Amino acid sequence: MHNTNVSEYMDANKAGAKWAFEIPPEPVAEELIKETIKTQLVVVGEGLSGLCTALAAREKGVDTVIITASGGPVGRGGSVCAAYSKVMERLGLPRQEVKDFYLEEFAASSFGVDQRKWYRFYKHSEEAMNWLIDMVEKDGVEVVLEDGNEDDVHSPTYQPAGTHAFVGKGVTFAGAGIMLAIKVLESNYLAAGGRVYYRTAAKQLIKDKSGRISGVIAADENGNYIKYEAEKAVVLATGDFSKNKDMMMKYCPAYAKYFKYGNDSYDTGFAVGGLFKGEGQQMALWAGAAWQRTFPNAIFVQGSRLGSHMPYGSHRGLRLNINGERYCNEDCNGAYTAITVLRQPKETAFAIWGTNYAYELPWHPHGGRRGDKALPPEKVIAGWEREVQSGRLIKCDTLEELVVKLGLPKEKALSEIERYNELCRKGEDTDFYKKSKYLQEKKQAPFYGGALDD
Numbered sequence: 001m002h003n004t005n006v007s008e009y010m011d012a013n014k015a016g017a018k019w020a021f022e023i024p025p026e027p028v029a030e031e032l033i034k035e036t037i038k039t040q041l042v043v044v045g046e047g048l049s050g051l052c053t054a055l056a057a058r059e060k061g062v063d064t065v066i067i068t069a070s071g072g073p074v075g076r077g078g079s080v081c082a083a084y085s086k087v088m089e090r091l092g093l094p095r096q097e098v099k100d101f102y103l104e105e106f107a108a109s110s111f112g113v114d115q116r117k118w119y120r121f122y123k124h125s126e127e128a129m130n131w132l133i134d135m136v137e138k139d140g141v142e143v144v145l146e147d148g149n150e151d152d153v154h155s156p157t158y159q160p161a162g163t164h165a166f167v168g169k170g171v172t173f174a175g176a177g178i179m180l181a182i183k184v185l186e187s188n189y190l191a192a193g194g195r196v197y198y199r200t201a202a203k204q205l206i207k208d209k210s211g212r213i214s215g216v217i218a219a220d221e222n223g224n225y226i227k228y229e230a231e232k233a234v235v236l237a238t239g240d241f242s243k244n245k246d247m248m249m250k251y252c253p254a255y256a257k258y259f260k261y262g263n264d265s266y267d268t269g270f271a272v273g274g275l276f277k278g279e280g281q282q283m284a285l286w287a288g289a290a291w292q293r294t295f296p297n298a299i300f301v302q303g304s305r306l307g308s309h310m311p312y313g314s315h316r317g318l319r320l321n322i323n324g325e326r327y328c329n330e331d332c333n334g335a336y337t338a339i340t341v342l343r344q345p346k347e348t349a350f351a352i353w354g355t356n357y358a359y360e361l362p363w364h365p366h367g368g369r370r371g372d373k374a375l376p377p378e379k380v381i382a383g384w385e386r387e388v389q390s391g392r393l394i395k396c397d398t399l400e401e402l403v404v405k406l407g408l409p410k411e412k413a414l415s416e417i418e419r420y421n422e423l424c425r426k427g428e429d430t431d432f433y434k435k436s437k438y439l440q441e442k443k444q445a446p447f448y449g450g451a452l453d454d
């Protein structure tokens with residue numbers, strides 16, 4: 001973990017100043033430019049966004065060039081959402097009335113979102129997903145629906161069906177196959193006459209006399225400057241800025257310390273702790289673009305799935321902080337759980353459960369497909385045993401032994417467990433009002449526990 005915090009990094013003097021990334025560099029001198037390449041559209045970056053844009057443009061006959069700092073196309077994960085699709089139709093899933101869901105999501109962010117984008121997704125993602133499905137299926141890639149959290153519509157864990165995943169060619173885990181789709185997108189783009197320049201990092205945007213963006217200056221891997229002139233547009237699709245400490249400090253100060261800075265790879269695939277340096281965003285700012293008016297910027301937290309019976313859930317049983325206190329309704333997904341843990345003393349909390357937990361709820365692991373049968377309890381327990389072997393979980397025959405091994409204050413932790421068990425027996429959580437169906441007593445040995453630190 002990186003040890004910077006906002007107060008160390010920022011003080012009143014610095015607060016009024018500009019961040020280094022906000023100050024435009026000197027324009028690259030014309031005589032340093034080795035080559036000029038003309039096209040109609042320049043797409044900067046070859047991830048999913050850049051490739052979809054570039055291929056869609058080629059399909060409409062637009063002369064298109066991708067320049068990317070990576071050595072090839074990049075991607076990570078592979079859970080791709082759409083409101084509906086032909087795959088969902090084949091599975092007999094109903095078209096979801098998701099407007100209520102959207103209103104709840106807006107409320108969750110105090111309506112600090114651009115609703116036009118959300119409803120654009122709602123109205124047009126089906127068309128986009130069907131375009132992708134047709135393309136990848138022709139190439140032998142199967143599109144499935146990833147298993148999600150089956151829960152009541154108004155539960156904080158509820159996920160509407162719609163997470164698509166690409167499997168086949170050795171990928172079986174639903175949600176890990178994005179590169180299957182990305183490779184098909186790239187080969188279709190090249191077959192349609194699109195051009196790609198690898199290891200070419202965009203440095204500055206060019207404006208024409210009217211102030212319109214008319215191109216981009218990039219450096220190839222030998223440091224030669226090349227000018228790409230775009231008759232129609234330049235699209236910046238350079239990914240995120242989580243590898244840029246200053247940008248993180250400015251736009252996501254509360255989370256900046258959890259990222260690792262310093263590795264400058266442009267080929268980052270599946271990696272946590274930071275991807276790219278926000279070079280596209282910086283170039284746009286230098287050219288006069290406005291930053292979205294949402295603060296802090298959304299962060300992508302997806303941790304704390306330890307001991308979860310749902311694919312994107314979190315442990316539903318008892319959670320204790322380092323003082324041995326229960327501190328919340330545990331009924332929320334992995335991402336929200338991670339955020340509640342970060343607000344606890346020493347940013348730490350523990351999940352504790354008994355063997356009966358495997359038998360009392362249907363277990364659906366991450367990476368399965370919608371409609372898969374629940375895992376049999378023996379397989380659930382075998383999974384816990386693997387976590388015990390890896391040191392992530394502690395297993396004990398008594399709760400007393402377990403809380404001591406977890407480093408919790410014994411008396412307090414045991415009294416909280418007893419209180420929790422009492423609420424379970426009553427079938428009503430009058431402390432944090434968790435749903436009764438998630439009240440499972442800690443009653444059957446062996447008992448398991450671990451830190452919610454993923």
Ligand SMILES: Cc1cc2nc3c(=O)[nH]c(=O)nc-3n(C[C@H](O)[C@H](O)[C@H](O)COP(=O)(O)OP(=O)(O)OC[C@H]3O[C@@H](n4cnc5c(N)ncnc54)[C@H](O)[C@@H]3O)c2cc1C
Binds near residue numbers: 072074078201271275
């Ligand atoms: C661990 C992890 C798992 C994830 N899993 C999922 C998932 O399952 N489903 C999902 O929807 N999202 C997932 N995401 C988020 C997802 O990766 C991003 O939202 C998505 O990749 C963004 O696509 P993009 O094309 O905008 O950027 P990226 O895929 O990040 O691509 C950026 C491209 O720009 C290039 N580039 C950067 N700077 C320059 C420059 N100066 N000049 C030229 N090129 C440049 C890069 O080399 C790269 O080619 C995950 C993220 C992480 C970190």
